[in-house]
Each structure stands twice: as C-alpha cells, then as structure tokens.
Amino acid sequence: MTTVEEQAKIQEQFKARMDENELLNCMRCGFCLPSCPTYIESGFKESHSPRGRIALMKAVVDGLFEPDDDFERSLDLCLGCRACEPVCPSGVNYGHLLEEARDIINQNKKHSLPARVVRKTVFEGLFPHQNRMRSLTGLLGFYQRSGLQTFARRIHFLGLLPENLATMEKVLPKVPTMKEMKNRPEHLPALGQQVHRVAFFSGCLMDTMFLKTNDATMKLLQLAGCEIVNPPSQTCCGALHGHSGEKSSAKELAKRNIAAFEDLQVDFIITNAGGCGAFLIEYDHLLKDDVEWKDRAKRFTEKIKDISEILVAVGFHEKVKLELPPQVITYQDSCHLKNVMKTESAPRILLQSIQGVKYQEMKDAGRCCGSAGIYNIIESESSMVMLDYKMTQVRATQATAIVTANPGCLLQMQLGIEKEGLSSKMRGVHIVDLLLEAVKQG
Amino acid sequence: MLSNEVKQKLINIVTEENFADSKTERLVYSYDATPNFQSLPDAVVSPRNTIEVSEIVKLCNEHKVPIVPRGSGTNLCAGTCPTQGGIVLLFKHMNKILEIDEENLTVTVQPGLITLDLINAVEEKGLFYPPDPSSMKISTIGGNINENSGGLRGLKYGVTRDYVIALEAVLPNGDLIRTGGKLAKDVAGYDLTRLLVGSEGTLGIITEATLKLIPIPEARKTMLVHYHDLAAAAKSVSKIIANKIIPATLEFLDQPTLKVVEDFARIGLPTDVEAVLLIEQDGPLEVVERDIKKIAEICQQEQAVSVKIAASETEADALRTARRAALSAVARLAPTTILEDATVPRSEIANMVKAINEITEKYQLTICTFGHAGDGNLHPTCATDSRNHEEMERVEKAFAEIFEKAIELGGTITGEHGVGEMKAPYLEWKLKKEGIAAMKAIKQAFDPNNIMNPGKVFAKETRKRVVVAR
C-alpha cells in the first residue's frame, strides 16, 4: 500500500523530475502495442501497454491523477524489455521514462522491513563488491560440491520456496572455485595477426557464476585478432540498480567503470551480456546532468560493442572454421541486446555459419522470455506465463539447443527446459560457449 | 458517475472481470491518437458476445448513459474520447475471424479483429483484402468500418466501404439488425450497410461484419521516384492517371517527412530531394511490367531526378513500412503533431500542394506533408507545441485556410480520418445547413436519446469561416 503522504511526494517528484518533452513525444498511435508482451498476455489491457503506461505517467505529472496502487502495479508488471522502443516511429525513450518513474516511487516509499533488508543487501552490500560476489558464488559452489545440495533436495528444503525459485536452484551453473575466480587475466595477446586492441567488460555475475563463458569470450576475441585488456578496477554495471529504482548507486558504479576504462587506449569495450551492455551504452544518459562526467560518459559509451558484433565485423566466421555435430539450434534474443544495443543480426550470422547445424528461427524470438533482471523472482507468476509462451515456440523449432546472449536469459531458458522436463534432450547455451565448441571441432 | 444500480447491472451482464472503473483503468481509455483531447469515462466494459452488447445497450438507453465504442483508439478525430463520460465499450474479446468463405470470396469477422491479422489470414488462402490503413498493425475492423478508413492501396482498390457487404449491428434501442448479405447485388430497401459504414459509432454498434475479398494479384512491383520540385511530383500524379494508368499505390512524401521517416527507419531514403513518390502496381506480370515502365517514363518527362525500382519484396516492404510510419515519425520533431486530412479531386493535387506551402509560409509553421496523392488525399501535419498558445492560434488559422482551400477546389475537410469531435465544428462548411439537418434527422431516428458516442460528428457550434484574401 502506498500511503496518502507517499502519493503526494511521488506526485511532486513526478512533476519535478519526469521529462515532459519525452512524455509528450508519445503521440498515442499505438504502434508499440503489438510488440508489448504484457499487453498481449494481459488480454490486451491498455493499462499494461506502453501507450497506457506513458499516459499514466503523464497524468501524474499533469496532476490529473494520484499515483495509487493500480498505477504502481502497472509499472511493476512492465518487464522493462523495451520492445516498445525500436517499433516507435516517434522515437520515445520509454526505458528512460520507466527508470525515472521507478526511481521516484522507490525513493519516496517506505518498503516493508524484509524488503528493505533484501534491497540493501543486494544493491549495496553485494553487487558493487566483486570480492563479495565471489564469496557468494563460492558459497554456492560449496553448497553444490559438499553434498549439501543433495541433502537439501532430499529434505525438500527447496519445496518451501516459490516453485520457480526452487527450479531455478537446479539450473544454476556449476560454479568455479574461489581460486579460479580470483586469478583473472589482466592482459591477453591477440592470437595471429592483431587487428584491434579491446577492453573486456567482465561483469560481476559473468565473472563469477559464468566464469567459463567469460573465458570463452576472451578466447574468441584472441582468435579474432584482438589484444585484450581487462582492468581489475572495473565493477558491476549497475543495471539491476538502475532498473529497480536505485539510480544513485547506479551512477556511482557508472563513474567507477568510466574511470577504469578511460585511459586504456582501446578501440572498443566488449561485453558479452546484453543486459550489462545496454546499461553501459546508456551511461551518457544516466550522467547527462553531471557536468563533470557527461562527456567522459559519452566517450565511454561510443566504445561499447557486443561480442557478436565485433566477431562479425572482423570476419571471424569467415576466417575460422566452425563446425558442430548435426543438430538443430535456435536463438532467443536478449531484449536489451536487441532493443537497446540494436544487435540483432550479428548473432544469427555467426550461428548460421556453423557447419553441420541447422539454424531454425523461432517465432517471436524477440519477445521477452520473462527473465527481465529480477522480474522472474519478484513477478514470478507473470514471468512464468511469458516463459510458457517461449517454450511453446522453442518446441516448435525442434531445436536441441537454445542459444542466448545474456546470463539472465540463459538461466530462464534453462529454467524453462527443466520445467518442461526436457533437460535430457535440450540445453540452453551462451552463444560464445557454443562458438568455442564449434571452433574446437572445426 | 454511474449509479450503483447501473454498475451492478453491467457487472451482472459481463461479470466482474470485464467491468472496470478504477481510476487507472478509466484513465487509459480517456484518450485516442488525437492531440489535446482527454476526458475520463465512468467505466470500461468488455462484452464477450453480441447478446451482452445488446443487453448493455438496452440498459444504457434506459438510463441514458453514453456509450463510446472503441477499437484500438488510433483514430485522429477524437472519435473515442469520452467527452461526455459514460462507458467505453471494448471489443477485445470479440476479435475472431468467424469464417473465410472461399466459394463466395468473403470473410466474416468480429469487430475487434486487428486489420493486419485479417489481411494475413486471407492472404494465406491466396485471397486479398485491400484496405490497409497505415495503422493496420493495431487498428481494428470495427474502427476501420466506422471511420471508413482508406490506405495505401485505395487508389486502385477503394476504401473500407467498398468491401463491407453485410453487417450485424446493435441499434441504440438494443435491437439486433442484419444488413446486406454475401451478395453481389442487393436492393432490398435502404442501404443500411453503407449508412453504418463511416458512422463513427454514432448510430449503433457493429458486432459482426462480412467483407468482400478478391483474388490476390499475381505480381507486384514497387518504385521510388525522386524530385527536386514539389510541383513536378504533384504534376506527375495527375499525369499518370490522365494516361489511364491506375497504380495500386501512389503516395507522396515531402522532404521534411522524408527526414524524420529516415531517422526512424534507416533504410536509406533520400533526404536531399524535395519530394518522392512511392508508386506500386500489381496484377498480371506483363501488365505490371508495362505499367511500371510507362510510369517511369512519365515521371522522367516530369523532371524526376531518379526512378528506383525495388529489387526485392523485402526492399519494397521496407519502403511501405517506412511510409506507414510517417505520421508518428513527424512526432519526433515537436511535442504536438496535428494532422489534417483535406482531400481534393485528383486533378487538383498540384494546386493543393502549392496552397499548403503558401499557407505554411504565411503562418510561419513547420508542416510536413505526405499522403495518398493518388486519392487526392494529403496529410499536412504540423509539428508544434500545444503549450505555445500563440503558435496554436496560428496553427488553427492555417488549418482553417487549408480546409477552405480544399472545399474551394471541390474537395472535403476529411477524406478518411472522420469528423469525430475534432472536425465537427467544420462539418457545416462542407455540408451546408441542409446537409447537417438531413444527417441530424437520421441520427435522431436511430438514437433519440443521444447515447451513442454523443458529441461526435455534430458540433454545438460551427466554426466561423475564415475569409481568405486572394
């Protein structure tokens, strides 16, 4: 429940902080509606559509309307997938509006005690600290290796958790050891003729839980002729904070990253997680009102590139032989990679150049899988509806591998596979891991 | 506000789930695509079938509650803005294709069906439904019928009206009527089908429609012609038609429109030319090839700088999609976009383009012009800011002059977007007092309590005509 005082404060902040021109930029043509997963899944409710959400935000700014619980519900259920943006002819930056609105609501609302503790631990205590991320992941590793996992499963401890969290636990990757996580390479040479010098944004989750994927990324970059620097002072991108109404922490993280990368003299900063990349590429927007940082942010964002883009740009798939045993594969877009970084064809080009495999595009590959940051935990019911739709499309392709380009999507796909009881015949895999397999066989 | 009694009865008809009156739910149905119109309904009701529609209408008629039928709310005339309150009626449950009849070449649908879904479904069977408003990926058939919408293929194939052959409608007293049939000819009484088409939800509620289909044309070719001179582009349009060629599509975009559309679509549209024509011909391959060649020659004679024929269907589709985005893309330029829909006889298109430019100049406005040139239907669209009252006054004056000019050239104030509440004050300019009286008599006969979309089409007051100095 939002109290009356909270509503008044939120309203006041909306008036002061929401970008009125951006709100007015929506001419209400409705062209975004067919692309919005929540509009479709809600049975075509305007209040769960981008046009409706923008109108609601505008009504709060105009003082037509107090931000009540229904209003918050409408924003909470938004996946933040930003599928409404590339299809908007007026170029409305919906994601920015949402982020600002969520930040205002969060800043002006007292969360219940447990919610407060969780938020504080996650957003301040965990994600900004690589060492703590390592030990958390370490704990998970201990849990998996020690037999505790088997024990917990036996006593149905996990049965106490919401259904999808319990399944989620099953699909977490086998985590690396503390030692592996600490000894990260800071510099790697190009293999063969050097074409670029690049920096690698390793990401907090990627460099712990998905360490192997990061190793594969670096290997591919080396093979593609890139010399790699991996500055140890880089930190979490801040996406989770930004999307959950913790904007000021996100800004701090952004500054640390900009500083970490700015003197490296590299051509590009490479990412392998759509969610992180999309947030990094908008640091200039995040820091637009900060005179000291905005130009530095702009220079930073101009260098951000997804791994698949650079591989295609240097012709990796033409130079290196890629081959895998016969199988059908399909690709699930990462929403932010597609809608914000505009990387859509590069991953497909790479996958289609693997010999031996049949690439089968799935229907609505660009529609959100329901992972959406921590949406699948907070809004698990809605998330599972999205996932069920996705799995139906996956099944129709007859694929045995679902390729993704973002850790959140990957986990969600694995969750889908597990839920459908398909784990013996289907797997979820990050594109770089699959490409490295194809290099090894090729 | 609805009385508790009415509210409860509505819930009894549609169930709790399909009735909403929270502030949030009312707010999101308080607008359509028309700028500067917003007004909250008292409730939002989503019937599941014709019987429920009829019960709702009876109830509202009895209690004199206004009903605003609403498709996807993409109309541009404030046609679904509930300016008199009442209930908004949604057709989200009534969105099915009921039958595709391949023997009679008809399709029967419910009003909430999305236009593009219809087009795709019949094309899968080798059939063709030509009316394709630019908003087709979200507009509904109910909305198309009630606005009598046109599209990119109007020149050769006509508009929605030309494809509606039978309707099922609930009248304001709750009566259910069926008009027309799957018939090539039918003169049994007044043509109520045609009366209901374009009636903007003011005469009744369409609950089912049977639409005529035609075989899908065998081949199609698309071309983009560039001009350094607006007048030359406009003249080409008249000349193509005068040469007895009727292309399927003949669209016009001026330079400011091209710039914003390219900004969105990024498909390499030219932004350094004054105007382009997007031309398409379909039919048997030999005819298409012959026509396209002839059209290219005509355009070149009229000083076209270049003629480019799309190399593939993908390229052609990108061009069409870009054209469809034009209106929303203009919204990039300024906070408010006000578009008009004046239409003149095809032969007058060059004069109309010239007049629009002079008027823009005179009032110092930013106006992008694009539209269905082959239909004589242009959409001068003003990028402005509704917060700037001084400029808004100039915009209003400019549009009044554009209307005046269109009527003088033998045209009309709206070709396809409808009158709604927005253009109601100008309707008399076109129809004269007697025309309005005849229409009001029809409205009165159908809807004596004025519950169906009140405030639309007929204005309380007619705008004073501007005196255009010539």
Ligand SMILES: Cc1cc2nc3c(=O)[nH]c(=O)nc-3n(C[C@H](O)[C@H](O)[C@H](O)COP(=O)(O)OP(=O)(O)OC[C@H]3O[C@@H](n4cnc5c(N)ncnc54)[C@H](O)[C@@H]3O)c2cc1C
């Ligand atoms: C970007 C853009 C491009 C456009 N391009 C075109 C174009 O190329 N050509 C064109 O003609 N128009 C165009 N339009 C205008 C608009 O899209 C059309 O008028 C369309 O037909 C409206 O469909 P809708 O489903 O949104 O109807 P709505 O806007 O919801 O309703 C339109 C009218 O129909 C009535 N109505 C809806 N359903 C029913 C029903 N079942 N029974 C009775 N009355 C009903 C409403 O009361 C209202 O008066 C465009 C609009 C936009 C925003």
Ligand code: SF4
């Ligand atoms: S497509 Fe853009 S302008 Fe149109 S309704 Fe959606 S956000 Fe608004």
Ligand code: SF4
């Ligand atoms: S971000 Fe995704 S869920 Fe949210 S309004 Fe846009 S398309 Fe819909």
